[in-house]
Amino acid sequence: MAHFIDTRASLINDALEGLVAASGGRLARLSGDPGIRVVLRAKIDPAKVAVVSGGGSGHEPAHAGFVGLGMLSAAVCGDVFASPSVDAVLAGILAVTGPAGCLLVVKNYAGDRLNFGLAAERARALGHKVETVMVSDDIALPKSKQPRGIAGTLFVHKVAGHAAEAGAPLENVAALARRAAASAKSLGIAVSTCTIPGAPRSARLGEGQAELGLGIHGEPGVERITLPPASDLARMMADRLSGTVAGDRFALIVNNLGSASALEMQILTRAVLATELGKRVHLLIGPAPLMTALDMHGASLSIRPLDDDLEAALTEPVPLPAWPGAIRVVPPVCRPLPDGLTEETFTPSHDAVTAGRIAAVAHALIAVEERLNALDAKVGDGDAGTTFAGAARAVLADLDRLPQADAPALSRALAERIGRAVGGSSGVLGSIFFAAAAAALAEGAAWPGALDQGVARVQSYGGAKLGDRTLLDALVPGIEALKSRGLVAAAQAARAGAEATARMDRAGAGRSSYLAAADLAGVQDPGAVGVAEAFAALAGS
């Protein structure tokens, strides 16, 4: 697969430049050695403990995305999935560490342990106060002596950053961070591996398969399973996590490993909260991408017993777009459906002129059904006549129940009947036409002006304009003539408009827009002809 990169070699440096460029001056980076990739806050307060983390890249937003007030002071970034060098870590420490000292938050991988460890020793030898906390929250291999550090690291970043920002001394910041790390437990699931820019995706996962207990570097999962429904998956993962933690109040991180869709993450969050463990979750972070594995289609859950200190640290807002905040879980809020959704009930009334006109139009449209279908067979899908006739039959069948003597109500009733009788776009457009006319009538407009309003809305929502070879080419001149010269003139204008469509060599909207000029030549638009017939019937009735 192709990737949005310049070169594989400059990948991480380019990305960090982009991150700093998009930070609005909030972040800075160390320059001078392309092998040393450190992102740090633009403003450092040496009176406060510095919190430094990092590791291989490919886990974004971790770690550089969490550099900022209240979280990390600096992030030291290795190449993709490779630990940064001792020199790079030392540079990160030295760039942000003042008299208050520095806490290193290290995910438990051999390379990170050693490189961060030696950097810490060198910084100490230079006279700096440095403490280190290892994060090893992965429970995928229960008997592992060296559990991996994954998304539970975010608990540690937030707690340490909060304590440091509050001015706590290094010993306290380190103690809080170690406490956060000690009881954080995480488990991952994925349905795809990740793609490393410049390398092909591993195809080890078949259709419908998933890996449970995976790492964040593309290493295979502990178990390969057939992916169950989200609710079953959530129960399975929650059960395993439950066995590793004690307590009745928890903080939960729902982490997107990269390319699970937001829909899926929301579904998984709902499913986790519905488990026995989930019901004990009082504080929720996510769903959000926090500790990813490039574009891995997967997710991880991290859980930690909650206490007041942790809650205060996790809920404190920080000005970092990558941190989604921690919310207190409350029962979901539901509202009933609003009134007004039920269709209006119309009070029938009688008006001889109106009834006659409606009947005349309806009979005329039924009479031209076959002719319009034949026209439409040439320039559309052949059902224009049936559509008009269907609407006409529905209105005719309901004629005695219509509020004939109440123009606004009549127009609303026509909107409703036509919308119900005619499916798809045509029905909606017909409804829009009469509903808009009804609103104008209710505001005191006469029929011609009200129909004008209907046309305006049909144009706005339907997207067609005059000359686009649609029914508007008969309807617009018809109404225009109606306003000043009466029904007979309107019928003539509509007829002329319909005939003119036969000379339009390009349809600008509707199904005819897919046809070539030669196919359209000499054929009137069936919708326009239908409108002309309706006007003719009105003029003659």
Add this chain to the structure above:
Amino acid sequence: MAHFIDTRASLINDALEGLVAASGGRLARLSGDPGIRVVLRAKIDPAKVAVVSGGGSGHEPAHAGFVGLGMLSAAVCGDVFASPSVDAVLAGILAVTGPAGCLLVVKNYAGDRLNFGLAAERARALGHKVETVMVSDDIALPKSKQPRGIAGTLFVHKVAGHAAEAGAPLENVAALARRAAASAKSLGIAVSTCTIPGAPRSARLGEGQAELGLGIHGEPGVERITLPPASDLARMMADRLSGTVAGDRFALIVNNLGSASALEMQILTRAVLATELGKRVHLLIGPAPLMTALDMHGASLSIRPLDDDLEAALTEPVPLPAWPGAIRVVPPVCRPLPDGLTEETFTPSHDAVTAGRIAAVAHALIAVEERLNALDAKVGDGDAGTTFAGAARAVLADLDRLPQADAPALSRALAERIGRAVGGSSGVLGSIFFAAAAAALAEGAAWPGALDQGVARVQSYGGAKLGDRTLLDALVPGIEALKSRGLVAAAQAARAGAEATARMDRAGAGRSSYLAAADLAGVQDPGAVGVAEAFAALAGS
């Protein structure tokens, strides 16, 4: 591919429940009809204009993720890539609209135009003030009469939401929204299609191919291209966008279409800002997933001329995790590498006893090179002797240049020499040992206590414990004896410790941990033997 869902039919409803559950009571949803999927603010202020948007699902966080103070009042969600029904939109309008009226923000697709349009007419017929703004920012097809609405919609959401929150009347909110929509221009690029839950991924894109000018519903792009490097791609896209906008100050949205990795998005952002158009970008939103197409590996750029009103609207913070904020672009901040990275320069000094001990240890380790390699060939990779001897030769060669008379400096120098001479984990662990010892010596410890510190750090960073069948099994008892009983006792203890490793049937760390008990039986750990030889040399020297 498998997806984290329960059932295809309940997909969107489940996801919206998850969104509301993760909102901490900030959001609510309408219940009562599973076909009506509306997310709304839990608290509605009827004195302010309501801003309602929506459309097909699959574009998360749009639109439900942008419901909140300062942006949308409600989002009406259809099924995946399908417009919501008229009833659903009407329900959304009625649920949040008070006397101040409602603005509908509609992306320009036929289904959305019609369903939102008719809902607007029905709401008006019920006496509500409703205005509509169409967004059609996609420039993929320059001659299209109906450009699609894509990520430029976010400009409109933010501007309308800001004006509504400020208490502007409906006419003004609508006018500002129309102005924002009118000059927003967007263009997309993707290297994969999206995967619709329950359906296979379209394989129409080959290795290295990309689609330019794509939509957000999996519809094919306007052009299929070989993906160029990110900088060339950014120039190509910026050029096309430049041709559609005028001005010298722009706001830019960098939108992740779903599963482009954060690294790639940062690289693309850097590349776009470096273009001629990018240099005129004063306000940046993203990179972030704002208007996605499920898990499509792609990105889009949206640009709009900037003025003070727009800047005020876009930069106003809102309490929505999905909104990444708008930052003012400033020159990237770089800091020079800190002092302290360069290796220490040591002042040579002479101390006969120290020199003698170092030489004795070094010669002893060189003498057992073959023996240790032979042991390691049985339980490791056969180079333990060469590793020890290599470090010994490097130190011996430098003996006269070492600060023999300055214990802390000597230990720092040994850390540096050993780290340089020995690659990989062994070199780093050796460096950690002597660097930690140096720090303790500098604080006044004697050598035995200092070596204790070294052991503690090696254990902490290396992850091995006593009994894990490593050199610690000789080193720890050796140092323990040294502290109370002197060098001869230390040598005896180290020897006994090394011999004991032959009886340990499981290695807890290091390369031997991959071997079975039968392979280890009777073989001493070569590292432990090396340590025992070093102590023996010290005792005898």
